[in-house]
Amino acid sequence: MKAEIIAVGTELLLGQVVNTNATFLSEKLADAGIEVYYHTVVGDNPRRLEQLLMEAQKRSDLIVLCGGLGPTDDDLTKDTVAAHIDHLLIQDEQALDRLHDFFAFSKNQMTENNLRQTLMIEGGIAVQNPTGLAVGTLITVEETTYLLLPGPPNELKPMFTQHALPLLEELFPQKEQLISRVLRFYGIGESQLVTELKELIDTQTNPTIAPYAKPNEVTLRLTAKVVDQAQGKQLLDILEAQVMTQVGEYFYGYGDDNSLVKVTVEALKEHGKTVSAAESLTAGLFQSTLGDVAGVSEVFKGGFVTYSAQTKQEFLGIDQKLLEKEGVVSKACAIAMAEQARNRSGADFAVSFTGVAGPGELEGQSAGTVWIGLAEKGQPAVAECYHFNRERNYIRQSAVMKGLDLIRRAVTKKK
């Protein structure tokens, strides 16, 4: 079972866009037991794409194409593949309905070229696009399977995961299956995690352990190659228990489609608690991150962005003398902000952020110095100073993650 990925788009060859689609698809296909042997990028040029298809057809069982399904004249992937296998393009009714709905709802005018997006290759299976208008196609001709996906990653990913992958798994069933489990950690770096688990990682062959560093967190993917689910679950349970013995204190949740904010919101819901915030350097990023989670209104009612000393006084009633004496980048200010945000919102918890986002210094303190305060009903508020590295927006992001972790631990009483 050999697969290859062809990305179509001159913008990739000009270095304007990074080919993250190939990376995403490779990882997902590997999980499904489908091995990828080549990635290729070719420009919006039908002749060169056709040459590549001739070559790919000889060496691969599955050819995944991304890009070139859009409305404009340089979107030629569908036409070229259809010509290559000598099929026609036909209108997909479901995609057409979605197109009309889209323009009716947004009240924008629909231009004629949008109809191109609703075309699929005759004889194939239409692959619907949950976040865009261009429909994909899956079609097998003479032992070669072609999968056509859109170029924008925010369309490609949901289309692949929700619609294309289940079709591929049906088409190419694997005797041995890969069963994996993702463990998520916050508060430990990748190199430290790998050092702690070195012996386990070096000696482990089935299941395997693959660490992966993401901004401000690390995940471990445990993957077992097994004949049946039950055996896989058992192997993963044993390995997980070993991992937890060593680094369990940093573990916060399971799964690819999970995050520290989701787990934090879930914990608040479970315990029937609410949260508020007062944000200086993060400027609303903590609250906005809460807002990413559907249904957060149950536990989050609102809060404050106090970016200047003046708004700290006016919105939160913090004493001007305190700010003058202690400075805004101070324990006293962080505590006052958290306390006042909690009082004024009536929430069970409030977190506060005040510090130096950079690039320059503030009050003689270097970029990355951040005080985070935590107020809990019936308890005196506390605050700690953290030092985050790298550039401005990484510092703000790091502060928000630490704030989420503080709330999560406070709600679940895990100190």
Add this chain to the structure above:
Amino acid sequence: MKAEIIAVGTELLLGQVVNTNATFLSEKLADAGIEVYYHTVVGDNPRRLEQLLMEAQKRSDLIVLCGGLGPTDDDLTKDTVAAHIDHLLIQDEQALDRLHDFFAFSKNQMTENNLRQTLMIEGGIAVQNPTGLAVGTLITVEETTYLLLPGPPNELKPMFTQHALPLLEELFPQKEQLISRVLRFYGIGESQLVTELKELIDTQTNPTIAPYAKPNEVTLRLTAKVVDQAQGKQLLDILEAQVMTQVGEYFYGYGDDNSLVKVTVEALKEHGKTVSAAESLTAGLFQSTLGDVAGVSEVFKGGFVTYSAQTKQEFLGIDQKLLEKEGVVSKACAIAMAEQARNRSGADFAVSFTGVAGPGELEGQSAGTVWIGLAEKGQPAVAECYHFNRERNYIRQSAVMKGLDLIRRAVTKKK
């Protein structure tokens, strides 16, 4: 002059690493007037790499290889290319000296396999590695030029920029250079932009026009192939004027490294105006987006996140009766929020967001329905209803972009 880039590394095919090297090299080569026609990724497999070299040699004048110059057994690029062109590998003395210095300085023991890194292809030019130990090679055989670069981006980039690029520019002097200009548009979709500019795009050959859709905006890259800068500037000026006649009302700024929020903050600074916000469904995303821009404290002092009806009353003093009568997803609520945010912050402008982020309905209104209010000192506040498509966080993002555009237009008095 046709070039292609071959990245060697199984980790790329497993989706563990993104091929950013191809993007970097493509951009630099384009700037040097060398056009890249293909990117390919192949695993650490000599047979498949050799097949690819056979193919590449037929279609390209320059083949840039990255990866596989390291000390371990799966680093086979040098051996495979040398065999392909029937040359030997020889030790590069300069690289050998650097290797010995490195281990003497670090006091680590040098393992034998490190010597592999100092090998180059006989008859070629050694390309030194300023930040690593593996030496590269540039060699021309029978009208095909091969450039071998290391895989780690922190080694590839300095080696290419400092040593390889000057050699290439000498080898392939360009009579013509590419000069490009990026125009950024907000408020018009890619399909509509392309339709408006259809005649211009279809008839234009030098400069060319390349549209590119990003979330909530579209960019146009105008690229002229010219002998000198002045001629390029003139051609781009003429084309830009033609583009502006048709779609100038949506234009907001120039350049790859630009954004609507940067332009908005710049406009506020220029006019000496400040902005505040009251956010419901966006939950702080507007203010946090302002916070992304270094130096925003000059024009942004703070604002409110009022996610519930209760916080709209308590933080902003909005009349409970108004909320009960009109609902929170209403013109009256958006106007009151913007007015109160402006009053309480003392800012010159304030924007408000209230609507339905989804996934479900709110007050009988569907997800994507958003009222955005705008208050300006000395004028009655106004509000408009917008309908944004797609999922929750895209709706919130779309609302924020519209809010930024409203502020930008209000500040610069472009209605």
